[in-house]
Amino acid sequence: MSAVVINGLAVTYKRPGRGLRQETFKAVDDVSFTIEPGRTLGLAGESGSGKSSVARALMRVVEPSGGSVLIGGQEVTKLRGGDLRKFRRHMQMVFQDPYDSLNPRLTAGDNIAEALTAAGVSRPDHTSRTRELLDRVGLPAAFARRYPHQISGGQRQRVSIARALAVGPQVLVCDEAVSALDVSVRAQILNLLKDLQDADGLAYLFISHDMSTLRFMADDIAIMRGGRIVEHGPSADVFARPEHPYTRELIAAIPEPGAGRRRRRTAEEVR
Numbered sequence: 001m002s003a004v005v006i007n008g009l010a011v012t013y014k015r016p017g018r019g020l021r022q023e024t025f026k027a028v029d030d031v032s033f034t035i036e037p038g039r040t041l042g043l044a045g046e047s048g049s050g051k052s053s054v055a056r057a058l059m060r061v062v063e064p065s066g067g068s069v070l071i072g073g074q075e076v077t078k079l080r081g082g083d084l085r086k087f088r089r090h091m092q093m094v095f096q097d098p099y100d101s102l103n104p105r106l107t108a109g110d111n112i113a114e115a116l117t118a119a120g121v122s123r124p125d126h127t128s129r130t131r132e133l134l135d136r137v138g139l140p141a142a143f144a145r146r147y148p149h150q151i152s153g154g155q156r157q158r159v160s161i162a163r164a165l166a167v168g169p170q171v172l173v174c175d176e177a178v179s180a181l182d183v184s185v186r187a188q189i190l191n192l193l194k195d196l197q198d199a200d201g202l203a204y205l206f207i208s209h210d211m212s213t214l215r216f217m218a219d220d221i222a223i224m225r226g227g228r229i230v231e232h233g234p235s236a237d238v239f240a241r242p243e244h245p246y247t248r249e250l251i252a253a254i255p256e257p258g259a260g261r262r263r264r265r266t267a268e269e270v271r
């Protein structure tokens with residue numbers, strides 16, 4: 001069974017219009033995709049194209065205004081109250097800024113323990129489970145006692161991932177999860193995410209504006225523009241034969257290895 005099936009998804013926001021009137025604005029329009037367990041869909045597109053709104057609808061942080069979202073075969077858009085809270089365990093999110101998922105006033109261990117409580121793990125098991133989770137993300141057990149500000153950005157992101165894994169999700173949404181990290185740390189976190197995916201069969205929705213990150217991570221790619229998907233297909237095909245001019249522009253913007261930042265291919269060369 002597919003981990004994620006999104007069909008005709010729409011997200012509409014209200015925003016101030018003229019005078020006291022409110023306008024409705026469609027940030028996501030008729031978006032459909034599927035993610036199989038153990039696979040990654042890379043979602044790219046310019047700022048404001050609706051990528052995060054898709055993620056927020058998937059997580060049910062915003063209410064979709066249309067379409068359906070199936071997670072493990074369950075229609076998420078119809079869940080309410082306790083059912084929705086229970087179901088949230090199946091989906092977790094890792095953000096660009098780890099402080100969006102970590103409480104700065106709690107140690108790394110307590111941040112993870114909070115998620116363990118939500119997952120129904122009993123208190124006596126917290127220490128051993130926390131140690132296990134830290135180990136899975138490549139951190140020593142002693143990190144449990146450190147506060148988020150006492151560790152590096154990459155280590156903080158590892159703690160965020162451990163916290164996300166604590167509830168045993170099927171789907172991980174990574175929203176620009178490595179964008180703020182140095183290139184070498186970024187590669188380590190991407191490799192960690194791949195290892196965890198191989199071990200647990202996690203489905204990833206991997207949002208990034210960086211096409212070289214997506215080339216490394218994604219099995220399939222969807223390109224968004226103005227709230228719609230303008231290109232969608234297996235990653236190898238999209239990179240080898242991009243069909244939409246906008247995709248060609250995004251690929252052309254990837255710096256060539258060894259060419260430094262100055263030499264960029266033109267959209268013509270990508271074609």
Ligand SMILES: Nc1ncnc2c1ncn2[C@@H]1O[C@H](COP(=O)(O)OP(=O)(O)OP(=O)(O)O)[C@@H](O)[C@H]1O
Pocket residue numbers: 013014015025027045046047048049050051052053054209
């Ligand atoms: N809560 C909100 N209320 C009103 N408009 C919103 C809200 N959240 C997002 N938008 C608008 O919806 C559109 C899509 O935003 P979204 O954050 O989904 O795009 P994005 O592709 O993730 O952008 P970025 O790469 O900058 O994060 C933008 O025009 C944004 O201004």
